[in-house]
Amino acid sequence: MKIAVYGREFHPSVIPYVQHLFDSLAAKGAELWIYGGFRDFLNEQRVVYPPNLNTFVAKEGLPADVGFMLSLGGDGTMLAAVSIVADSGIPVAGINFGRLGFLADISKDDIEVSMEAIFRGDYDIQKRTLVSVESTQAELFDGNHFALNDVTLFKSDSSAMITINAHVNGELLNAYWADGIIVATPTGSTAYSLSCGGPILMPGSGNFVITPISPHNLNVRPMVISDEVELVLDIESRSGKFLLSCDSKTTAVSSDIRLTVRKAHYQANLIRLTNYSYFATLRNKLLWGLDARNY
Incomplete structure (x- = not known):
């Protein structure tokens, strides 16, 4: 499967998670297309990625049969990823290395199980205006x-x-x-x-x-x-x-x-795993139902 990867510079503390992701993708034989500027950053951080790797800087540089794009970062990175795929229809999944994670909803602690689900096709496409x-x-x-x-x-x-x-x-x-x-x-x-x-x-x-x-x-x-x-x-x-x-x-x-x-x-196509719940996300991110007197 061909996978596009977009990211921006982030704190070195998440490098082990990024390495784990690339190791997982390599084990699955994925053919990767990485955003050019992000590849330069990965090289500086000495992240090892699969040898069958290509780069792109715009949607025109991606093959027509890309399965999906992975956005590595926070919600701002996810917005940029959606902007890059534009009206191509390529689905986007976000792994959250940021703080809030409304859009990038895959936890960095769940990389392995999430990639397994996506490769099985065990997800939904949520269209966003x-x-x-x-x-x-x-x-x-x-x-x-x-x-x-x-x-x-x-x-x-x-x-x-x-x-x-x-x-x-x-x-x-x-x-x-x-x-x-x-x-x-x-x-x-x-x-x-x-x-x-x-x-x-x-x-x-x-x-x-x-x-x-x-x-x-x-x-x-x-x-x-x-x-x-x-x-x-x-x-x-x-x-x-x-x-x-x-x-x-x-x-x-x-x-x-x-x-x-x-x-x-056109609409953005966001990958949502089957356990995703919009209302649960609101409750968790906005701390609904929690009593501030307990903190």
Whole structure:
């Protein structure tokens, strides 16, 4: 089986787990395709990987019959991996070497049993909606303008707020006076949007959430909208520009640009082992049901 591997630099303490993973893949005769920059890091750490190994830097460098991609790291690494496979349909499984692990849900202590299950085909594919941001006035993020978590607008190099005029299907929703706004998918509703007071959306619910960042008017609250609508954003800023992020990608954009935000034309395919439970993940990661008085 051909397997793609994506990762970024991480703490040396997890190197033994990475070595264990490659030893397991080698024993199964897997043909590996490793992200070029990550291979350089592995060489520096003297990780031994199978000899039948190739490198890639983009989805175009992967063979059409790749079975799946392994993301080695935290949720940020998982977002980058999903961005690389883009609309290729390649399923992605995340081994968590980070902290939270909402997306990268395979524990580093369960590598062996998890790889056995995946090679047996004992898993489900969970489809996750992505959000797209575009402008007819500029090319954004070199065409890679899709996000699994969220599209976010921030004020730039000024302490002054920005004004974001948001239209839903051509009708004015609100003029947000704020430090910015977040347009989050259900996947991203447990990320930055949640920390700014947004609600949690269940994957597959068919919604996005618009969450203002430090709004001037305290009665302006997060709003859930259908993911079938077209959201058009016009920005006013004293500095003449603002920051636009698309998951882990960020760029400075002129405030005379109009942005269109809508559901992406494809979905991400996430590998979930059969013992995976979304609600159990919420309970465990958010410490629901625990009495803080016991700590």
